[in-house]
Amino acid sequence: MTHQPRVVIIGAGFAGIEAAKKLGKHRVNVLLIDRHNYHTFIPMLYQVATAILYPHQVVYPLRRLFRGFSTVNFLQAHVEKVDFDQQIIQAENTTIDYNYLVIATGSQTQYLGVTGAMENTFPMRTLTDAIAIRNQVLSRFEQAVKVTNEAERIRLLTFVIVGGGATGVELAGSLSELINSALGKDYPSLNRDRSQVILVQSGERLFASYPEKLGKYTEKWLRRQGIKVHLNSKVSKVTSEAVYLEDDTAIFTDTVIWTAGVLAAIPQTKQPVKTATKEKILVEQTLQLCGYENVYGVGDVSYVESEEEFNGVAQEAIQQGKTAADNIRRQISGKIPLPFDYFNKGRLAIVGKHAGVGKIGKFAIKGFIAWFLWLEVHLVYLPGIRNRLGVLFNWLKYYFFGESASRIIISTNRVRSNK
């Protein structure tokens, strides 16, 4: 080859960084683009929202991650548009051309058409979201100390989580622990019975994508913690005062966290692309876009037909990122791309302190062992040895001494907007 081909990767999530690493190791020219200057370890975000971990512990600066890779460059930018025919992308007034493109932009929150949901609920996808939730929860307690009206105090101390998937369950369990342990000690004047965590799930059980008995186990565990679990309940409206269910129940609250829906986050494209469920880009078995063999779609943003049932988890994104990188290398050296072959390592989720659920191969596991495996697996995947030590330290502190990270409310009022 006379001319070194350039691979552009949009999105530095699980799929994007894996593809960049694999290509970088083989000295292929890569331009990795993300709107943040860090990679977000999304599965641990809820621990920032509930003050178990510090914000910096769940993200990793991308320039540092790729310091050792001389052919990988990073650009912090928001990609606005892709033109597959011209082979260019538009990002904040800059036009960037590519020989190969990997779209790894993940997913976004979807409000399922519920009135007022976008305006009045907290999403939970980014570091900024997690910090906002932490600020909200802590400042509701500070507010509750001040009000004299009892109904208003109860409203301030009611926290509603919409969505009974892994994120909703993890948040509910962890939030209730925060309130019972740390906040109980911080606000001795508040009657703890006044505070409640409510989990609203549209389906008939929690963890719909796990075996049924794990959903039951989780439900029991959460109820024992004092969490109110509403099953078969759809949210019909959210206002700044309350959340309304379809059966007309009104729950008065100042804090609704929305973990219910998910939608692919595709940048605008000049040429229409075929999409599947949740607006995901439909890709071939090789992860190439139908009709554009130099374009790949990987991770949460894409949909590949398969016997395996994909659930939009980090492992799928990681393995797809690797496959796309391998296939691009094959194409560069004149070979044909190979189909994606998923190796399901199993799944795990945390329910609360010393309790988890998981499915590994045919085995459903629950309780302490699932909890412990979750911590171990997530520690291993977290980038950076120093980061790992810090997280381990916070976990020991939290899980064994009941002391969470410092509960500071960082106001953003006086931050000068970025020009």
Next chain:
Amino acid sequence: MTHQPRVVIIGAGFAGIEAAKKLGKHRVNVLLIDRHNYHTFIPMLYQVATAILYPHQVVYPLRRLFRGFSTVNFLQAHVEKVDFDQQIIQAENTTIDYNYLVIATGSQTQYLGVTGAMENTFPMRTLTDAIAIRNQVLSRFEQAVKVTNEAERIRLLTFVIVGGGATGVELAGSLSELINSALGKDYPSLNRDRSQVILVQSGERLFASYPEKLGKYTEKWLRRQGIKVHLNSKVSKVTSEAVYLEDDTAIFTDTVIWTAGVLAAIPQTKQPVKTATKEKILVEQTLQLCGYENVYGVGDVSYVESEEEFNGVAQEAIQQGKTAADNIRRQISGKIPLPFDYFNKGRLAIVGKHAGVGKIGKFAIKGFIAWFLWLEVHLVYLPGIRNRLGVLFNWLKYYFFGESASRIIISTNRVRSNK
């Protein structure tokens, strides 16, 4: 006593927490009020602004700090008005009465009437300010990678600090180190010579309140690091494009950090109070307000006549906080208050890596020893043993391995405003 008197303390800075601790130890009823839910260790804020430390490491949650004190209550609120005759204060729709009042609200940034300074510069007093500066510096580098115009790139990489006191010097030294070490590695494509740190000082030397030779030493040290030091230079105007000096020099920059002026931060008072320089409340030798013997003014917000020259430093605030607490206890038990007696333990400031200056008694010290003492003293005064360990770890990492804390740009765009 039949009725337990209540002491209200406004401001949980160095003076406020010291007074609260001393009173709390003797089981006096205290209500401590601050607009933040944490105490800020201001002398270390610049290390957050330059990514040596993490935000949570320089603040401490007030409820945790006072958990062991059963008679000390905390309220997060902004105090709007004080009425000395009625003995009440107004804070966000709540009226609070007191028997004794301690005003410990510290100081605020003062822009000295310079046109555009308030709108176009970054202040440096609060945690939010420090995070904003860190975001600004890091995102200027991300911007600089993208622009094609060389003049614009130089403008983006020019950082101007106004004020040659301790804060200005510490920021200048530390910012230049950040750029040369960590950012040099992160942005290999940027020519480091394009970046510059400029320190603008109105007087004829740096560190005006230290012995002259320390100012000279500092100036030489900073210049050797490549920092441009402008002495005898007053800023006449700041725009979003540039900062203008009185001799009509224009420095084109996107980042001006303002550390030059300071003003007392007194809440509104129903009755006029006598003020001294920098609008500080004039207090008696006993730290009582003239005319109101149950009201004390301590720390940066107050001015007490003395042979000793006060400089508005943490030690003065701490010792005044203690004296006010002692005097209130004397009053409660029917004794008369005693005059404030300052024990000057000396002062220290950091110039850069392994270089500091200080004055202890009659001795002026500089270099490694002053630097080392600074670290030691600040570590000892920092609240919380776990916090201290974390800070020590970050310092070792930074001062010996040149690796700073993670350089993440936390956008605040999508944070829902606190209702």
